[in-house]
Every structure is written in structure tokens, then in C-alpha cells.
Amino acid sequence: MASVSSLGVGSGLDLQTLVDGLVASEQQLRFGRLDTQAALATERISAYGLLKSSVSLFNGSLTSIGNISTFQARTVSSSDPDAFTVSAAVNAALGNYSVEVVEAGESQSLSGSSFVDITNTAISSADAIIGGGTLIIQQGSQPSFSVTIDSANSSLNAIAAAINTSVDNAGIEASVINADSGPVLVINAADTGSDNEISITVNDVDTNDTDAQGLSQLTFDVADIAGSNLAQATAAVNAQITVNGQTITSTSGRQFDEVVNGVSITAVTETTTAGVASITKNTQQALAAANEFIENFNALSNSIDDLGRGGSEDDLSAGVLVGDSLLRTLDSQLRRTIFTAVDDTQPEGVRTLSDIGISIGRDGQLSLNSTKFSALLDTNFDDVARLLAADGNAIAQNSQFESVTYDSVNSQVGDGSLEIGVGEESFTVSFSAFEGNNTLTGLRDLINNASDNPGVTASLVLVDDGAGGTDAKMILTANEAGPESVISLIVGASYFNELTAPELDASEGVISRLQSVVDGFLGGSGQKGIIDARTEGLSKDVERIGDERLVQEQRLIAFQDRLTAQFASLDLLVANLQSNGNFLLSQLNSISQISSNNNNRKNS
Numbered sequence: 277m278a279s280v281s282s283l284g285v286g287s288g289l290d291l292q293t294l295v296d297g298l299v300a301s302e303q304q305l306r307f308g309r310l311d312t313q314a315a316l317a318t319e320r321i322s323a324y325g326l327l328k329s330s331v332s333l334f335n336g337s338l339t340s341i342g343n344i345s346t347f348q349a350r351t352v353s354s355s356d357p358d359a360f361t362v363s364a365a366v367n368a369a370l371g372n373y374s375v376e377v378v379e380a381g382e383s384q385s386l387s388g389s390s391f392v393d394i395t396n397t398a399i400s401s402a403d404a405i406i407g408g409g410t411l412i413i414q415q416g417s418q419p420s421f422s423v424t425i426d427s428a429n430s431s432l433n434a435i436a437a438a439i440n441t442s443v444d445n446a447g448i449e450a451s452v453i454n455a456d457s458g459p460v461l462v463i464n465a466a467d468t469g470s471d472n473e474i475s476i477t478v479n480d481v482d483t484n485d486t487d488a489q490g491l492s493q494l495t496f497d498v499a500d501i502a503g504s505n506l507a508q509a510t511a512a513v514n515a516q517i518t519v520n521g522q523t524i525t526s527t528s529g530r531q532f533d534e535v536v537n538g539v540s541i542t543a544v545t546e547t548t549t550a551g552v553a554s555i556t557k558n559t560q561q562a563l564a565a566a567n568e569f570i571e572n573f574n575a576l577s578n579s580i581d582d583l584g585r586g587g588s589e590d591d592l593s594a595g596v597l598v599g600d601s602l603l604r605t606l607d608s609q610l611r612r613t614i615f616t617a618v619d620d621t622q623p624e625g626v627r628t629l630s631d632i633g634i635s636i637g638r639d640g641q642l643s644l645n646s647t648k649f650s651a652l653l654d655t656n657f658d659d660v661a662r663l664l665a666a667d668g669n670a671i672a673q674n675s676q677f678e679s680v681t682y683d684s685v686n687s688q689v690g691d692g693s694l695e696i697g698v699g700e701e702s703f704t705v706s707f708s709a710f711e712g713n714n715t716l717t718g719l720r721d722l723i724n725n726a727s728d729n730p731g732v733t734a735s736l737v738l739v740d741d742g743a744g745g746t747d748a749k750m751i752l753t754a755n756e757a758g759p760e761s762v763i764s765l766i767v768g769a770s771y772f773n774e775l776t777a778p779e780l781d782a783s784e785g786v787i788s789r790l791q792s793v794v795d796g797f798l799g800g801s802g803q804k805g806i807i808d809a810r811t812e813g814l815s816k817d818v819e820r821i822g823d824e825r826l827v828q829e830q831r832l833i834a835f836q837d838r839l840t841a842q843f844a845s846l847d848l849l850v851a852n853l854q855s856n857g858n859f860l861l862s863q864l865n866s867i868s869q870i871s872s873n874n875n876n877r878k879n880s
Contacts, residue, residue, distance in 0.1 A: 310828070314821045317814045323583050323596040324814070328798065328807045330579035331606070335794045337572035341565040342787035344671060347661035349558035352539075356551035360517065361542045364555050367674050368538030369751050371737025374520050376550040377543045381468030381515030381530050386476075386496055388461045388506040391432065396489055402432040402452045402459035407490030410479040411439070415447055416471035416528070425491055427481055432461050435494070439463070447472060461494070463506070469514045471528035473498050476506065515543045518550070520685045520736045520748075522717060536735040537674075537753045552738075559653040562660070566649060569787075570634065570642045573610075577640055580607050602810060606797055611636070613789045618663055626652065626659040629786060666785035672758040676776035677765065679750040685717045685736050687748065695767035696723070696752065699760050701730035704767070716748055723752070731755040732763055751775065 340346055348366040359377050393404045408427030414420040421444030425435055436450035447466040452459055465472040475497050482490045488505055496506040515526045519535050526532050530543040539555060584603040585595040597603050615636070617627040625631055633648035652660050662671070682689070691708040705722040707714040713722055716736060723734040733753050738746040752772065754761040762778040765771070799805030804812075 310821050310825055314818055317817045317821070319596050321811055321814045321818075324807055324811045327579060327583060327597070327603075327606075328805075328811075330576045331794060331797055331807070334572045334576040335791070335798060337568045338787050338791050338794070341562075341569045342665050342785070342791060344661060344665045346565050347557075347562050347657065347665060349561045350538075351554075351556045351558040351560070353554045353556075354551060355553075356547065357544075359543075359545055359547045359551055360553070361544065362553045362555070363540045363542075365538035367757070368555050369536050369676075369735050369737065369753055370555050370557065371536075371735075371739070371749075371751070372746070373536060373539070373553045373555075373736075374518075374550045374738065375541060375553045376518045377516075377545065377547045378518060378523070379513060379516040380543045380545050381526070382510055382513035383468050384465040384473050384498075384508065384512035385510035386463040386474060386506045387509045388493060389455070389458060391459070391461070391493055392489060394427075394490065398458070399432075400458055402454060404432075405430050406432070406435075406493060407481060409481045409485075409491040411435075411491070411494060412477045412479070413439070413445075413448060414475045414477075415465065416473055418446060419444075421445060430491065432459050436461065448474060461506075462509070465512065467529040468512065469527040469529055470512050473512045517541060517543055519553075520717070520738070522721070522736075534733075537733045537751075537755075557653070557657050559650055559657070562653055563646065563650060566634065566644055566664075570644050573614075574641045576610075577607070577642075581640070602797075602806060605806075606793075609793045610790065613793055614642075614786065616786075616789075618785065622663055623656070623659055626656050626663055629663075632660055632663065662785060664785050664787050667788045672779055673776050674757045675754040675761060675763040675778040676774075677752040677763055677772040678775040679716075679752075679772050681739065681741075681747045681749055682716050683747060685738075685748045686715050688714050689716060689719055689771070690714060693767060694719075694723070694765070694771070696732055697762075697764035697766050698730045698732050698754060699762060702764075702766055703728040703730060716750055720750060731761055754778070 345366055350364040350366060350368050350370075352362040352364045352368075354360055354362050354375075360375055391399050391404075391406055393399050394407050399406065405428070408425045408430045411423040411425065412420055413423065421442055423435075423438050423442050425438060432452050436452050439445060439448060439450040449464045449466055451462050451464075453462060454460075463474065463476075465474055476494055477497075478485050478492050478495050480490045480492045482492075484490070485492055486495060486505075493505050496504040496508070498508070501508050515530045515532075517524055517532060517535075519541070524532055524535055526543075531540055532542070533540045535541050536555075539553070541553060580603055581595075583595045583597040584600060584607075585598060614629055614634075619627075629635075632652050633645035634642055635645070636642055649660075688709065689707065691710075691714055693704055693706040695702055695704045703726050705719070705726055707719055707722060712718065720734040720736055723729065723732065731754060733755060735751050735753065737749050737751055739749055741747045750772075752763055754763050757778070759778045795803075795805075797806045799808055
């Protein structure tokens, strides 16, 4: 807003300073309120941003503790990891299994030496050219793959590189050993067992595919080793282990999958005594998830306290959102949800977070009694999982039954039969001392090997007998989860007790309820959250204040122009009055001078 620099020239008064002062006063009156409103709205937008960030971090911690798989994880261990290792799926059968590695297996190894070049002269260098063509390599039952060898680039080094870099090579490694007697080509199967045995045929550019010249020097047939041009340095040997005394052989590597439902064992080296593979529930993962949940809840609680802290007008520590109903609502809903009991689908003593060791102190912070939490995980693992992670729907499980306890896996179970139902199908196995299959082990094999078995796996587990030794039990596990695969003992129910139902009824757990609360504030699935709605409202306020500022700026310009015009008129008026006054004074001075002159003449 420009000033009129000539204002006050006529009157000699400092009218411009007066106008500027009046304009500044009006400007403060008009914009002070808007500046305060804009600053407050901007601060609250930032505060809501911080709140949303804290709520989002807390929501992230709910993912782990609210996922049922967190409580289905398994801890596995091998008493002799140098001999065998163990892995398990989340639904793996729990228990201890006796494992012995009878044979760790061998990978087949082929070798070739005394090669000749394209002139049929013995080579002394792995870079000498031996001749081109195509290698057709077959490994077990896998599809064969072809490797084209250019005649001009057909050294042993080039051939090994071509085999190793072939995109279709799934398990063969080639190398060259530079021995004193000359270069040796070595071709190894990457894994053990007869299913990884290698055979090599050749399409030689010299049209003779079997002689000991050119690329044909690389032929090998495990069924005709004597007629092959490569030698077998090491024959493929199948890996073999025993689990609870039962022999399992692998023809395709050292890993034995689904030896027990959900359990894989990998042979490393032979043993002379049996070791133990243990499959237990992973309580540490659940404990870590609980600690993460508490840490993030407490961080969110601190943010709510900081943003809503009360104070006087001069108290700079007062929160930006003090008195905000959103904060109060969020805080009360979270705390009410956390400590509301789940209904009677949960057993007594496992219905609230405080039941499992999560409590709140006077400072409003959550804490975890790790001893109580871990003890409940050991004794009521599934109940704790449902309390925290159930989503209100029935939880599908692999139906399981366990047998009565026997002294060992070789204990006899008598003569009789079992009719086992799986869903709507069933099958029958009969066992007797006469057939020699009436031991716990024999019964397991009858069930697993039954041709009409519709989907149940029998496994043997060792259990503590309470006197420092072990007993044995059989576990029947449905291969699929849910009621469609429920196991029923149609005949022989006296041998078994239900261990795991196909479904668990569960009310909505604490974490699922918390997620619903948080979703209301954060939004999701196309819905706007409360925090975003508040932020958008404040952003519109800032825009409205900006628009009003433009209006007030125009009005202030008009006010200044009006003042300038008024004071310019005043300046002209004063200037005219001063001019008239000066004229009158001049006339009076003239009259006084004339009168004085006349008096002087009279006196003379």
C-alpha cells in the first residue's frame, strides 16, 4: 500500500505519519485475529499429523500379535545338528522323535582324462580344442537339457563353463582339475540319490557320437558304465534315516519332507546312535509380539498425554490439543477395549489381558508379567492365542486324535481293526499278532500305507513318562484343516482321544477389537478416518482464513485511500486558511503602516 509523499506539504503538518499510524492500527485490528486463527489451525494440523503417526505405529504392532500364525509357529531343535537338522511348518505335529542317520547319501561324480584334440593328439592343456557338437544331459527323471559347443570354442574350460551357465541346468556342476598327468574334466550332481544320476549323450560334429574322439569323449550311461567314455568316480547313494525306528529312504537328496506331519529332516552325516528331533510351540515369538504391542501402546499413550496436557494460558507446556474430544474418545475407547472381558467362549482365567499378565499402572502405562504370560503359554497356549488373535470366526485346525499311552513304539496293541473317517469318507485297517502288524509302529504303517486312506497321517511321538523315561503315543492328524476333513473313529474309538477339534469357536479377540477402534480413527477400505476428517476441516479453515485475508487487504487499501483523500482535503483546507490568514495579516500590516505614516505627518 503506497503512501502519498506530498501529503501535508500544503499545511506543513505531518499528515502522512498520522495516516500510516491509523492504517497500521486498522491492519492490526483486521489481521491480528486472522493470524491467530491461522496459527492455531496450523498447529492443530501438525498435532493431528503427529497423533496419526503414533496411531499408525501402534496399528502396525497389532499385525503380529493379532495374527494367529504368531501363535502357531514351532520351535525345532536337533540334539545332534552335526548329524541332522530339523524344520517344521506352523501346523507340525508336536513331540520328540528319535532320529538316526543310516546313510547321508552321496552325489554322483563323473570324470574324464586322457582327452585328445581334433587331430587325435593327447592334450596337455585345458584350453586345447577337442571338437564341437551338442551335449544332451539327463538327470534322473528331470527333463533333459542341451548344451551347444562351438568347435572353435570347445576346450575343456569352455565346455565346463557352458554346462554351468546353461539356463536349463538344474543341478549339475562341471569343473576342470589341472593334474600332473593332464587336465581332468569333473561333472558332479549337486544333490544325492539315484534320482540325480547323470547320463550324457552327444551329437558330435564328426558324425560319430560314441567314439573316443571329439565331443564324444564326454558320453556316459549309468546303465553301461563300461561302454561310457567318462568314468564314474563316485556312484550316487540314497540318503536313509530312521525315525522312531522306522526306515525312510530318499532317492532325491538329503532332505526328508513330511516324515512326520509338517516336519522335515535333513541328513548331514551318519550316526551310530539315535538323536532326538524336538518340535515344540514357539512361545518366544508370542512373547516378543506381546512386548512390541505394549511398547507401542505406551508410546501412543504418551503422545495422547503430551498433546492433551492441560495448563494455564502462560504455560508453554500445555498440549496443542488440550480439551480436544477426539483425544479423549481415542484414549477411552482404547483402554475400555483392552480391559473388556471376552465372553464365555474363553475359559475362566483367560478372558482379559490382565488374566494373561498385561496390566496397567497408575501412570497409564501397560506392563507385562513375563512369568505369568509364559506360564499360560505353556499350559493354555491356544486359549491365549484366541484371546488375543481371534477374529470372531471359527478357527480352522487340523483335526487330531491321540492314542492312549504305550511303553514304546514297539508295544503291541492287541488284535482288531480301526475304521477311520475323514470328512465323509472312511477306510479300515486290521491288525493282529499273526500278521505281525499289531505293534504301535505296525499300526502306523498300516494307516499311512492304506491305498484308500482319504487324508489322515499317523505319527508316533515320545512323551515323558514322569519317571525320567519315555512312553509312546500315536497321533492321527487330518491332512487338511477344517470341518470338511474332521477325523472320526468309527471303529476303535477306545484307543483314541480327541486332541484337536477341526474348528475352534472364538469370540472376537482383544486385538481384533482394537484394530476396529484404530480403523475408525485411521480410516481404511475407502472410509475416511476421524483424524483425517479433523485435519481436512482445519485445512479448509486455513483456506477460508486466506480468502478472508485477501478481502481484508482490499478493504484496508480502500480505507487507506479514503484516509489519504480526507487528509489531502484537510491539507488543502488548512493551506487555504493559512494563505487567507497571511493575506489578512499583510493587509493589517499595511493599514498599520499607513496609520503610522499619517500620525508622523501630523506631528511634524
